[in-house]
Amino acid sequence: MRVLVTGAKGMLGQDLCPILEDAGFEVIEAGHKNLDITKFEDVEKYIAEAMPEYILHCAAYTDVEGAEDDFDMAMLINAKGTENLAKICANYKIPLIYISTDYVFDGTKISPYIPSDTPNPVNKYGLTKLKGEEAVLNHCEKYCIIRTSWLYGHHGKNFVESLLAQKDNKSIRVVDDQIGCPTWTIELANGIVRMINQHTNGICHICGGGETSRYEFAKEIFNYAGIDSSVIHPCKSEEFKTKANRPKYSVMDNNKICRHWREALHDYLDLRPED
Numbered sequence: 436m437r438v439l440v441t442g443a444k445g446m447l448g449q450d451l452c453p454i455l456e457d458a459g460f461e462v463i464e465a466g467h468k469n470l471d472i473t474k475f476e477d478v479e480k481y482i483a484e485a486m487p488e489y490i491l492h493c494a495a496y497t498d499v500e501g502a503e504d505d506f507d508m509a510m511l512i513n514a515k516g517t518e519n520l521a522k523i524c525a526n527y528k529i530p531l532i533y534i535s536t537d538y539v540f541d542g543t544k545i546s547p548y549i550p551s552d553t554p555n556p557v558n559k560y561g562l563t564k565l566k567g568e569e570a571v572l573n574h575c576e577k578y579c580i581i582r583t584s585w586l587y588g589h590h591g592k593n594f595v596e597s598l599l600a601q602k603d604n605k606s607i608r609v610v611d612d613q614i615g616c617p618t619w620t621i622e623l624a625n626g627i628v629r630m631i632n633q634h635t636n637g638i639c640h641i642c643g644g645g646e647t648s649r650y651e652f653a654k655e656i657f658n659y660a661g662i663d664s665s666v667i668h669p670c671k672s673e674e675f676k677t678k679a680n681r682p683k684y685s686v687m688d689n690n691k692i693c694r695h696w697r698e699a700l701h702d703y704l705d706l707r708p709e710d
């Protein structure tokens with residue numbers, strides 16, 4: 436089966452494409468340079484020529500802080516770009532898999548979010564991703580909206596790598612009042628393959644199992660990597676001023692699709708190239 440991946444050169448895309456190939460798919464890697472999802476005519480032409488049997492839409496504006504100031508650009512890419520793909524997929528009857536986020540939720544629940552829970556984003560990035568979800572729901576008959584969270588991988592900026600880059604710091608403050616599910620890109624990619632093979636239609640959550648605070652997560656990263664974790668100190672979100680609000684609790688019920696976040700993190704660190 437021929438699948439087209441948007442955002443193929445992003446953090447998820449770079450891990451997803453080889454996993455799709457290993458699973459027997461023919462992969463069309465559409466990076467930003469050869470496919471700009473905001474340009475409807477170009478996207479339509481590209482898809483009409485490639486004629487994929489599935490589209491995996493990983494391209495996005497992912498700078499959560501940046502979206503607060505650069506809302507128009509975030510909307511253009513995450514909402515309009517996704518709407519372009521959704522309309523074209525509907526016309527050509529191509530199933531669309533859209534990668535969304537835990538940041539569509541407001542974090543006021545006290546038990547894991549399930550796919551049918553009502554989104555209510557607390558930051559602009561989350562709002563633009565929700566508009567993308569709505570575009571998929573409005574236009575596509577065959578679709579899968581996959582919400583993931585706290586993504587990390589070898590090919591992009593993420594919490595694990597940013598923390599490891601600070602391994603020589605004497606004091607690092609990390610918030611202990613944001614609870615979520617860290618997810619390794621490889622686990623998500625394997626989950627996406629499963630969704631395609633099962634022809635899943637609808638909204639689902641694919642994220643690391645269990646839950647943790649950013650602080651506990653940071654401690655585990657240093658401990659497992661053999662770095663002194665006593666330099667990591669807990670703090671509250673209010674003390675750590677950021678432009679974008681973050682949900683306090685964005686744990687999602689992952690229906691046991693992925694392993695516990697700690698087990699996956701250990702594998703990631705074991706496979707991580709030496710600095």
Ligand SMILES: NC(=O)c1ccc[n+]([C@@H]2O[C@H](COP(=O)([O-])OP(=O)(O)OC[C@H]3O[C@@H](n4cnc5c(N)ncnc54)[C@H](OP(=O)(O)O)[C@@H]3O)[C@@H](O)[C@H]2O)c1
Nearest residue numbers: 442444445446447467471472494495497534535536583586
């Ligand atoms: N990272 C997380 O923690 C996280 C959490 C939950 C959900 N997600 C979702 O997971 C998906 C993958 O995220 P990621 O971490 O892999 O993001 P990423 O590394 O930022 O990759 C996104 C890719 O999209 C491309 N892109 C941006 N604008 C584009 C446009 N107009 N047309 C085509 N491509 C464009 C970017 O290219 P350039 O760099 O060249 O602009 C980049 O290669 C996204 O949908 C994201 O919203 C991520």
